[in-house]
Amino acid sequence: MTPKHRAYLADALLLIACVIWGSTYIITKGAIEHLTPFAFLTLRFAVASVILWGICIPRYKSLNPKLLKDGLFLGTALFLTFAFQTLGLQYTQASAAAFITGLYVVIVPILSALMLKNIPHPASLTGVVLAVAGLGLITLKGEIGPSKGEFFVLLCSVACSVHILMTDTYSRKHDIYLLTAVQMTVILILSTIFSIGFEPSILPARFTPRLVFAILLTGLFATVLAFLVMMAVQKYTTPTKASILYMMEPVASIFFGWLLAGELLSARQYMGATLIILAMLTAELGSTLRFRILPRVRGTGN
Numbered sequence: 001m002t003p004k005h006r007a008y009l010a011d012a013l014l015l016i017a018c019v020i021w022g023s024t025y026i027i028t029k030g031a032i033e034h035l036t037p038f039a040f041l042t043l044r045f046a047v048a049s050v051i052l053w054g055i056c057i058p059r060y061k062s063l064n065p066k067l068l069k070d071g072l073f074l075g076t077a078l079f080l081t082f083a084f085q086t087l088g089l090q091y092t093q094a095s096a097a098a099f100i101t102g103l104y105v106v107i108v109p110i111l112s113a114l115m116l117k118n119i120p121h122p123a124s125l126t127g128v129v130l131a132v133a134g135l136g137l138i139t140l141k142g143e144i145g146p147s148k149g150e151f152f153v154l155l156c157s158v159a160c161s162v163h164i165l166m167t168d169t170y171s172r173k174h175d176i177y178l179l180t181a182v183q184m185t186v187i188l189i190l191s192t193i194f195s196i197g198f199e200p201s202i203l204p205a206r207f208t209p210r211l212v213f214a215i216l217l218t219g220l221f222a223t224v225l226a227f228l229v230m231m232a233v234q235k236y237t238t239p240t241k242a243s244i245l246y247m248m249e250p251v252a253s254i255f256f257g258w259l260l261a262g263e264l265l266s267a268r269q270y271m272g273a274t275l276i277i278l279a280m281l282t283a284e285l286g287s288t289l290r291f292r293i294l295p296r297v298r299g300t301g302n
Contacts, residue, residue, distance in 0.1 A: 003236075010236035014245045017226040022252025024222045025094035026260050028086060031214035035204045037086040038195035040215075041079075042202055045188040047219030052181040055224075062175045070170040071179050075186025077163040082187060083194070084156035091149025095265055096138050098253030099273045100153040105246075105280040106131040107161040115165065123282050130279035137272025138265075180227065247280050 001009070032040050089097055106127045138150075146154060171179060195202045204211060237245075250273065257263035265273065 006236050010233035013229050013233045017229045018245055018248040019252045020222050020226050022249045023256045024218050025098045025253045026257045027214045027217055029089040029094045031211055036199040038191045039199055039202050041082055041191035042195050043215045044219040045184050048223040049184040049188050051224045052184055056177050056181050059175055059178050062178055067174045071182025072186055074166055075183035077159055078183050079187045079190045080159035081156050081163055084152045088149045088152030093263055095254045095257040097153045098250040099276045101157050102250045103131055103157045104160040108164050111161050127279040127282040130275050134272040134275030138269045247277055
């Protein structure tokens with residue numbers, strides 16, 4: 001296969017991964033109508049953890065206390081990401097949640113400036129302005145501030161941004177597959193603790209086909225397979241093209257929200273979503289002209 005065809009294949013596989021991630025919002029929203037949020041996360045990450053540890057069997061010799069400690073920090077941040085997102089989906093539209101989650105693209109440069117003293121690129125600052133305007137159009141409906149669900153999802157985006165910054169540091173020090181397996185296990189443990197402590201049951205009354213599908217889609221396809229695809233093929237494309245492809249995640253969420261649940265945003269919310277996409281593109285593509293604040297390797301998907 002020629003380098004050109006390899007690049008085309010890499011772009012196509014990344015696009016498929018982003019479409020899978022985009023589909024998880026409405027699927028998760030449907031699942032937590034029949035299963036409590038932390039119980040759902042427990043089942044999702046039980047599937048992901050078992051599969052990832054199986055894949056990592058040849059790498060066990062690389063396990064060490066430092067990797068476990070860094071994985072604990074990363075896993076905690078990622079747990080907060082998924083916990084806030086799943087809680088938010090109880091109260092807000094899946095499509096709106098996807099766009100608010102995507103704000104990590106503009107939050108990361110802000111946190112990088114505050115925590116790492118990196119001066120944001122002017123394009124990143126422009127993206128922040130566009131993102132705030134877009135967020136306002138999506139979330140403000142006559143009352144002051146976002147709704148409870150949208151606020152949870154905004155916290156999810158902040159936690160995701162912290163995770164991205166930590167990943168950029170820790171992923172350079174450890175085996176990325178083992179580091180991810182540790183993170184999935186941390187999420188599994190924390191989700192189980194919260195489910196036992198605050199929810200009536202960790203298991204549903206019955207495993208319906210729809211619930212099993214949601215667990216397999218999010219645990220196997222959206223977490224394990226999409227992550228492995230990203231790790232395997234992103235090196236064959238450019239960061240700029242990858243950044244554009246990642247913008248398809250919230251776009252796909254609109255399509256699946258409409259297809260599976262008849263979910264539609266208002267005209268104002270679609271305008272806000274458009275501004276957020278412009279903010280993402282401005283922050284990502286503009287910053288590549290001088291330097292990249294976001295790491296090449298994204299988190300672990302949605």
